[in-house]
Amino acid sequence: MKKGDHLFLVDGSGYIFRAYHALPPLNRKSDGLPTSAVLGFCNMVWKLMQDARNTSVGIAPTHFAVIFDYSSKTFRSDLYPEYKANRSAPPEDLIPQFGLIRQATVAFNLPCIEMEGFEADDIIATYCRLACEAGGDTTIVSSDKDLMQLVGPTVRMYDPMKDRRISIPEVIEKWGVPPEKMIDLQALTGDSIDNVPGVPGIGPKTAAQLLEQFGDLDGLLARASEIKQDKRRESIIANADKARISRELVTLKNDVPLKEGLDDLILHAADGPKLIGFLKTMEFTTLTRRVAEATGTDIGDVQAAPVTIERADTAHGPDVGAGAPPAAAAAGDAAKPAQPPVRAEDTPPQGDTPSLLSALRLEKAAALKIDPSAYTAIRDAAALKAWIAEVNEAGILALEAETTSSDPMKAELIGLSMAVAPGRAVYLPLAHKNGNGDLLGGGLLADQVPVREALALLKPVLEDRAVLKIVQDMKYDIVVMSRHGIEVAPFDDTMLISYVLDAGTSGGHDLASLSEKWLGHAPASKKELAGSGKSAVGFDQVDIERATAYAGEQADLALRLWQLLKPRLAAKGLVSVYERLERPLVPVLARMEQRGISVDRQILSRLSGELAQGAARVEEEIYGIVGERINIGSPKQLGDILFGKMGLPGGSKTRTGQWSTSAQLLEDLAAEGHELPRKIVDWRQLTKLKSTYTDALPGFINPATNRVHTSYALAATTTGRLSSSDPNLQNIPVRTAEGRKIRTAFIAEKGHKLVSADYSQIELRVLAHVAEIPQLKQAFADGADIHAITASEMFNVPVAGMPSEVRRRAKAINFGIIYGISAFGLANQLSIPREEASAYIKRYFERFPGIRDYIEETKAYARENGFVETIFGRRIHYPEIRSSNPSIRAFNERASINARLQGTAADIIRRAMVHMEEALEKAKLSARMLLQVHDELIFETVEAEVEATIPVVRRVMENAPMPAVSMSVPLHVDARAADNWDEAH
DNA sequence: ACAGAAGCTTA
DNA sequence: GTAAGCTTCTGTT
Known part of the structure; x- marks a missing residue:
């Protein structure tokens, strides 16, 4: 060489x-x-x-x-x-x-x-x-x-x-150290796959920082005492030998x-x-x-050449341990029948009844072939004007915004895809770049209509009451387009139509799922276009030709799905659910998301520090008891220590055969006088609060608005509830004092207050109404303590001076009913024998026979129809309710019992939200809805209007079922105002 | 990198 | 016993 x-x-x-x-x-x-x-x-x-x-x-x-x-x-x-x-x-x-x-x-x-x-x-x-x-x-x-x-x-x-x-630069970029320091870095971090120990608690980031500071591993070990962080210093001193042997292992x-x-x-x-x-x-x-x-x-x-096929017991491939099982199919074995081809063909859409199947066939026959190569790109203003004329002629326009982010508050608009009829779709590229862009917006590809000009031309059509816009997941597009000053209306949302028709049936309501289900067509995936994970590129980097095929198809499919699904709403009597509970909520939620809520960075940062200190202290105590520095966050290691090394009693196994280390189980052990389980529960609470909330929330503060904008999903749950993500603001801690501190970081703007209004016992009230339970109705009408009344009925004890334990049990039973009670679940909840729980339930049904009737009636209805309905007509499907598997069947029965109640409550607050803005406007109040947490609404309002706002909010919420339904039980809303969410709640 | 399990937070 | 979403660890890369 x-x-x-x-x-x-x-x-x-x-x-x-x-x-x-x-x-x-x-x-x-x-x-x-x-x-x-x-x-x-x-x-x-x-x-x-x-x-x-x-x-x-x-x-x-x-x-x-x-x-x-x-x-x-x-x-x-x-x-x-x-x-x-x-x-x-x-x-x-x-x-x-x-x-x-x-x-x-x-x-x-x-x-x-x-x-x-x-x-x-x-x-x-x-x-x-x-x-x-x-x-x-x-x-x-x-x-x-x-x-x-x-x-x-x-x-x-x-x-x-x-x-x-x-x-060399790529190594430095990835690991923070040059290649010659990789050995030392690996010696510190270890490798769990190869069982290289490393130093516990040191990951690549810390290791790189330490090597930067001390030069190399020997330098670090020699001067370890200089490390400021207590835990880190001690871990390195205690594990110096492990680091040295790790270095030997990783050195090639x-x-x-x-x-x-x-x-x-x-x-x-x-x-x-x-x-x-x-x-x-x-x-x-x-x-x-x-x-x-x-x-x-x-x-x-050329003749095919013979090859030798090794079995597992003769192959000396790497990692084929002596105990490896022999390969079942030594593939060359002529006696074996050919295996089926592995690249599975697309499965045809599934219909569950003959009539649905035949309807499907008809529609598929009527549907035009989907041909992405037929879509064209609009490259100049003249073509755009011609297209707009076509849209006006059609009166409908399927639409999708192509952007750079799934977060509509950060997304840059890159292009618009539009369709007016099946197969007739175009793509309007606006901001595709050639990858050589500079800060001044250079690198823009040629032949794109300038964004301002294009949107000015499109705005009249997009806002035209006579042109119906058809969009899959409208809320996203509303947020993006309203950031460009366009209020898209009126619209239909194919995702929501599908949700109203089919909540609970298998499959999602996203465009790809709907396309496969109804059109038997798998659309091109964005992954194929722009990659995924770390290597993903923005849509602006996709070349226009490929973007046209992809985006055109999206709009085309939305249009076809709308044609297919919209008539079904009327056929199934679900138009009013769609038009009253779903569609009008979209712009309301879009505005809530756009407003966001103010979060105090300093409070969170201080809390993070406190939690870190607390966790470190508990951690040391745990290491002291255990005698080694295990990873407390690993349930596997924890189980081995608790039930293996330390020999604690009990301990059930999870379904994967691991020891269970659930909080419930650790609490039980703590109650028996063991100190370690208590500390583990404490440690988990502290680290949970830190990682999920105080550390994560600041990262969601939008730099442009300085507020946190969650994303509400309208079609994610089966029951009609909303869900919240990125961040989830529906699970901010409230139960413990420690956790509640996080709520103090959610604050009102200067001169403003947060108003929190929540329904009291809404699901139990719904139960009293739908099951028509006289005692419960009376209790709610009287404004009495519902759990105490229940206990009094069941155990024949007066409400006055009732022991808290008695009330607690009645409360658990009331909640149990809402969840589709089972003796097993109630026994678990109350830590009592199952027989005792059974006896409670029996007694409860004797006192409230209407509830037993309600449960039986719900099960029978679900079995008969495959779905249940809320009092507003929302359908929730349970296709497995007739399963021959008793546990699957029982699960579906419980879920359907719960769905009528949870779903009705969800419908009520949806109606309140839909009516709220108009009521506030009418009362000339400036209060703005910010958040929804299932039975709670959070508003921000100027201080001077607090007193006037609360009665309006309360009235809208308490009367939300009207005029569609007049409930036989009053709804009650508690509302208060404060500077932060903790005090307002 | 990514998926699944376990665990924890809410209503 | 119902309904969700997020983080960490683990185990295959």
């Missing part, structure tokens, strides 16, 4: 696992032999040999080798017996592929290198050193962090699956006694017939053809 030569080292073992998991399963057609990893490997090697210049590598190889692990037993196991000890056997269908990939390597005319007692990584390290000494360059084909220590001026890595080059050996020298790795031209013979045997038709073309071989001249 000489200067200018280039050595490629492929980490064969690493690639096998990655390819196996990343690629869809693939089986040889003739006999089902699994081959996805083999094909991935062959494609990758072929590509590297053909066009390394065209990939991120940029250089063609002169030397090439594929390196494999020989077995899991290496010198490291002697150093540290636990090393890689918890590796399990590879998946069954991967086992035969280890051998095949070695044979593929040989077929490619490439050296296939492995060495007993050493890992592939050590061999790679040794070749790296040799190549470097000879003056050559090296590319390691792998993305394994264990190899990053080898990166240097002449050595880089290449990730073939992401086409990404990893050299670069003096492996190799059989093949660098000259043995010189790359030879592919032997066409030999390679094609192998590929033919594997039945890789596309690759076979490509290789044949490139090598000038006639495929017909």
